Amino acid sequence: MLSRQALRSLRAAAPQRTFARSSVRSYAAPATQDVKPPISVYGLDGTYATALYTAAVKSSTLDPTAKALSALGDLYAKDTKLAKILATPTLSDGDKSAIVAELQKSIGSAGANETVKNFLAALAENNRLSLLGGVCSKFGELISASRGEIELVVTSTQPLDNRTLSRLETAVSKSQYVGQGKKLKVTNEVNPEILGGLVVEIGDRTIDLSVSSKIAKLNKLLTDAL
Incomplete structure (x- = not known):
């Protein structure tokens, strides 16, 4: 998305934005007590995600903010150069303004959300643009929890078809791992290193049915027997 040449062009074209320090710094502070996030997320990216969740709830923009963060997360995952650019320690104020403007443009109408604008401005002002991917991920966890969703991540060596995923879901x-009234959010991840079988993650629980796990257990048994 953002090559060095494009960044220079954007810097020249982007309006110079002055970030209000009093407002953007607050995103790095702990969430206020009157809005309680559904779960705790940790790390500096978790702090920003929680602060953003709090701001979105207070401004009644939770749904559009969730849509925007999902789009930003997809963009971050797909653009291999973006992470390197955001992590550049020598970004000038002009660079940051250009990046923020391009990020908003890249996610279309979702980028017009004032809560999202302020959030991106906060990351830029605080030199934390490199946290974008992590914040998007942890904000997604907060949204899922607020909707009563439980993450079901199924890892396989090849993509699973919809019928298989539906049967697993x-x-x-119906198992003891899912509480009453909870909804499953199913994701299929591919990892050839498990060799075969499945690794099923339900919330914070993991059921390892992979071939690699069975081989590791067999190797341990053989080693212990010697």
């Missing part, structure tokens, strides 16, 4: 939803 049905089986897990």
